[in-house]
Every structure is written in structure tokens, then in C-alpha cells.
Amino acid sequence: DILQWDKYEDGVKWKFLEHRGPFFPPEYQHLPDNVNFYYNGKVVKLGLAAEEVALFFAQMLDHEYTTKDVFRNNFFKDWRKEMTLEERVLISDLNKCDFRELHTMHKEKVEARKAMSKEEKLVMKEANQKIVEEYGFCILDHHRERIGNFKIEPPGLFRGRGEHPKQGMLKKRIQPEDVIINCGKKSCIPEPPAGHHWKEVRHDNTVTWLASWTENVQGSCKYVMLNPSSKLKGEKDWEKYEVARRLKSCVNGIRQQYQQDIKSKQMETRQRAVALYFIDKLALRAGNEKEEGETADTVGCCSLRVEHITLHDLLEDKECVVEFDFLGKDCIRYYNKVPVTKRVFKNLTLFMKNKEPGDDLFDRLNTCLLNKHLSSLLPGLTAKVFRTFNASITLQEQLQQLSNKKLLSYNRANRAVAVLCNHQRVPPKTFDQSMAILQSKIDGRREQLALAKSELKLAKKEVKAHSSDSKLQKAVQRCEEQLMKMEVQATNREENKQIALGTSKLNYLDPRISVAWCKNMEVPLDKIYNKSQRDKFAWAVDMTGADFIF
DNA sequence: GTTCACACTTAGAAGCCAGCTT
DNA sequence: AAGCTGGCTTCTAAGTGTGAAC
Numbered sequence: 001d002i003l004q005w006d007k008y009e010d011g012v013k014w015k016f017l018e019h020r021g022p023f024f025p026p027e028y029q030h031l032p033d034n035v036n037f038y039y040n041g042k043v044v045k046l047g048l049a050a051e052e053v054a055l056f057f058a059q060m061l062d063h064e065y066t067t068k069d070v071f072r073n074n075f076f077k078d079w080r081k082e083m084t085l086e087e088r089v090l091i092s093d094l095n096k097c098d099f100r101e102l103h104t105m106h107k108e109k110v111e112a113r114k115a116m117s118k119e120e121k122l123v124m125k126e127a128n129q130k131i132v133e134e135y136g137f138c139i140l141d142h143h144r145e146r147i148g149n150f151k152i153e154p155p156g157l158f159r160g161r162g163e164h165p166k167q168g169m170l171k172k173r174i175q176p177e178d179v180i181i182n183c184g185k186k187s188c189i190p191e192p193p194a195g196h197h198w199k200e201v202r203h204d205n206t207v208t209w210l211a212s213w214t215e216n217v218q219g220s221c222k223y224v225m226l227n228p229s230s231k232l233k234g235e236k237d238w239e240k241y242e243v244a245r246r247l248k249s250c251v252n253g254i255r256q257q258y259q260q261d262i263k264s265k266q267m268e269t270r271q272r273a274v275a276l277y278f279i280d281k282l283a284l285r286a287g288n289e290k291e292e293g294e295t296a297d298t299v300g301c302c303s304l305r306v307e308h309i310t311l312h313d314l315l316e317d318k319e320c321v322v323e324f325d326f327l328g329k330d331c332i333r334y335y336n337k338v339p340v341t342k343r344v345f346k347n348l349t350l351f352m353k354n355k356e357p358g359d360d361l362f363d364r365l366n367t368c369l370l371n372k373h374l375s376s377l378l379p380g381l382t383a384k385v386f387r388t389f390n391a392s393i394t395l396q397e398q399l400q401q402l403s404n405k406k407l408l409s410y411n412r413a414n415r416a417v418a419v420l421c422n423h424q425r426v427p428p429k430t431f432d433q434s435m436a437i438l439q440s441k442i443d444g445r446r447e448q449l450a451l452a453k454s455e456l457k458l459a460k461k462e463v464k465a466h467s468s469d470s471k472l473q474k475a476v477q478r479c480e481e482q483l484m485k486m487e488v489q490a491t492n493r494e495e496n497k498q499i500a501l502g503t504s505k506l507n508y509l510d511p512r513i514s515v516a517w518c519k520n521m522e523v524p525l526d527k528i529y530n531k532s533q534r535d536k537f538a539w540a541v542d543m544t545g546a547d548f549i550f
Numbered sequence: 551g552t553t554c555a556c557a558c559t560t561a562g563a564a565g566c567c568a569g570c571t572t
Numbered sequence: 573a574a575g576c577t578g579g580c581t582t583c584t585a586a587g588t589g590t591g592a593a594c
Contacts, residue, residue: 153584161562161585207557215584221556222584236558285560286588295586329587330561368552371589384559384588425562500562502580507560530580 011206017183019138021190022211022224025154028052035105038098039091049082056157058102071168078170146227158217162296162331169217178213208232229535238539241510243380244389254377262343268364274347275301275362279386283420286367286383298327302367307357320345332424391417391508396550399517406521417504425500511540516548
């Protein structure tokens, strides 16, 4: 059933689609009378609009964001737009604003929520479930499917990543009048909230979204779409991995070709070949152009600048080393020292000749040209397929090599992929502390084991009575098992310190590799995938046997 | 060609909660 | 019973890639 993804004519994604429309956050309510905002030491009663935005800022007072100049300036500028004329005349300096009472009130509210009784929490939970039940599902071609993000994003202050020029700007409240509904012609049209109307109701079955609106900070479109567990998303996921498998069968030829292309007389071809070499070898992202000043300064392969690489004829006993140092997606730093072929090295020297640090490394190349070339080599091939392919093939090879210690091996293999894809995380604040605790537990257990062992020895010597013997034997065994478990946990945790495994698991690793491995190793699938991951990969669980090869 | 709009995937942070220890 | 921790969920920003308009 799942394999019928091409059952409709070109571009048609569904025949029937019915849903309740998105769920809107509650309207803002005025602050209680005893909570005050102060300007220049004096109480100022703000109007509804200005007060709401003030509270957004107040809530973030503990966050580093509110100390940054860009954030503060953007916030203040947008906040003033929400003020009445009178408020705007009065409030001209953010430094004279005192939000502390609002901040305290917010923290107390959070505390109060935490301190709720079990019964109260249950009431809340049930109310939430009712909302999910009502708004969280749709009917798509006879199937009831979960919607991913059925809630309209509440207003707040924009939190960009890294040095984002728009951080702190006001993200405005979305009204039904801003929202486009997409549903089937023959379905019930969702009812807008009382007294409101939709911006538009359309019936476009060539797209998969159920509702959309334009966000005011970046001017981009936001969509309400299905959950990853849905059939529609599952089919798309399966297709993605099938393209990657097709790449596997012709990657040798493609590699030979770009090695040849590096010698081309055409500069464009040579740049394309070197870029592809990086994308294949280092799993770099494509690197689309970005509008300057609109977002944080990040790059991918095609948008690398001269300042992002340093060439070393010799570095740490290796010849022809390229040192990469740049900010990638989400401002995650990519730092790597990579020995490359002489030919690549010579070309990079040439590409950098007579250029300033801020100039493009590949001045004749962009992602469009690269992808056009790739799709001529294999239909459906684009730059990002290399990431999927290299991630999945790495997992498969690693699992073959490390087939001894089961779960630890799987995590190691997963980790190798995460390192390749540069999926990082900030180590948890309490990391060192919790490692120390675990270590002391291990030490304690080790002592216990030694004790149990010597007791057993003694018992064997002194008494021949096997009843007490087997009891001690069991104690030793249990101790050993627990010790082993903790040691594995410690190794895992240490090796995972700065690495995020989730992203590759969810987006790059063909789940059929993992399903087949579980079957072969007799490891239960839930040791590898939690509930939502099993739901997302239901298609793979269904179709995969122990003999699957990527 | 170049730009822009659009639709969709990929991403880390933050929030939340169950289950453990103390 | 309270506090902590780690895993899971939610959130939404930030990418990729295509096709139409200019």
C-alpha cells in the first residue's frame, strides 16, 4: 500500500482533505492591577498592545538575548510601534524601563504551574488532549492522520540563531484574516473563530499543507503540515532513501568524473568538481546564496568565502591540508583539517588567487548550476542526496565492522554519522557533574563486586554447601552485569558530549538499515527507536527483512 | 541569466514529564 | 516528598531546491 506513491497523476498529492483549521492561542489579558511597569522610576499603566509586548521582553530577562544590543534595539523599535502616541512620547529610552515586576510575576506563574496538584495537572492534560483530538487530526484520502503543527505560532520576540540582525523584532499575532485554508473541494470548510473570517479558502491538491500564513519578521510563509508519521510524509521519506540508494549504484562513476573534471579547461567545471569533492567527502551542505543583512552570516559549500579556508602545504606531518573554519546552518561551527589530493590543493590555490577574504571561493558556481549538473548524471540527484547517501552507507559499514557489543556498536555507528554531518549540541550545563556522579557509582559498584567475589571464594573454600554458593554466585553475576551496564553508559555519554545523534537518526539514516540490524542482532527495535521514531519509520518496519542492504 | 515566491526538509533549543534517588 | 535528570516532545528557525516571472 505504501509503495503506491505514484498512484495519482503528476503533482497531485491527495484527493480528499478535511480538517478543523488551525488552533489559535488565547487573546492577551491585561496584567493584574498590582503588577507594574516603571519608566524612569515612575509607574506607567500601559495600554493593552504595549503591555503585551513589554511582557514578552520581561519574560526573557534571564536570557542572554536581552543583553545584546541588536536584540534590545530591534525590540525597542518594534515596541514603540505598538505604543499609543502618549506612551511613545514618554518612553524614549529602554535603559529607563523597569520590567522587574512583570518578570517576577511571570516566574511566579511558572512556579505555580509546576506546583499544581496531580488533579489540577490532570485537568489541564485532559483539556489539552481535547484540543489535540479536535484540531490535531485531519482526514486525508480515507486516512485519519496526525497534523504536525496545528497550533498557530503565538506572538513574541523573534529569536534568531547566532548574530541574527533581526533578533528581538516583534513577531506579530496572527489573526484568522491572515490565514489561508487549504482543503478538499468536497470537504467541510473549517469554521473560523467567532467574528472572524479566513484570508482565503483554496482547494489546491498539488500541495500538502492545510493552512498557511505570512510571518512578518522575515516575510516568509509558514505552513501547517502533517506529522512525520503520516503516509504522505512516509512515502516522501522512502523516496528520498531510494534516490540515495540509486546514487550508491553509480557513485563510483560520478567520483571518477569529478576527479577528471578537476583537470578541465573550463573554470566553471573545475570549481564545480572541487565543490562536489567537498560535498561528497565532507558531507557539506549545498550552500545557497543568502540575502545579506537579512540573516546571520552562515555558509555552505557553494557559498564558501576565501576567509573560510586556509591552505597548508604541510600541517602535522600531512601534505596538502585544507583547514575549514566557518559557520554553517544554525550558526554551528564547522572546523576540520582535511588532507586533499594535490590536484584539489592546486586548484584551491588558483581559486583564491587575487581575491580578498570576503570574496567567494567558487565565484563561477552556485547551487543551481551544481544541481543542474547532478540531475543530468542521475534523475533526482541533488547536492543533499550526497549527505543522505554518505550518512546511510557509513552507518551500514560501521555496523558491519562493529558487530560485537550490540547497543554500544549501534551508538558508535550513529555517532560516526553525526560527526560526518557535523551535528553538534551544547554539552548540558550539568555534564561534568553528572559524569562524576556516574563515575563514583561505578567505583562503588566495583568495590561491591570485589567484595562479593572474595566472599564467594571464601564460601567455596570453607563450606561445600552449594545452596549458599549459588546465592553468592548470583550476587556476583548481578554485580558484574550492573557494572558493565554503567560502564557502557559512561563511555556512551562521554563520547556523546558534544554530538547530537537525533538529527542524523531522524533525517539521514535509512531506517531499513537499523530495522535489519535489529533483526539480525536480535535487538528489540525499541532499544533503537522510541515511540515517535517507530511511528515515523512505520513504513520501514513493515517492509524490511533481515537481509536488507542499503 | 537572475530574481523571487513557494513548498518542503532539516535543525538545535527549550519545555515538559516520568522515573529515579535522596 | 522533593528534587534532579535525562529522554522525549514541541517549537519554530534555517536550510534546500524548483519553477515562474522578469
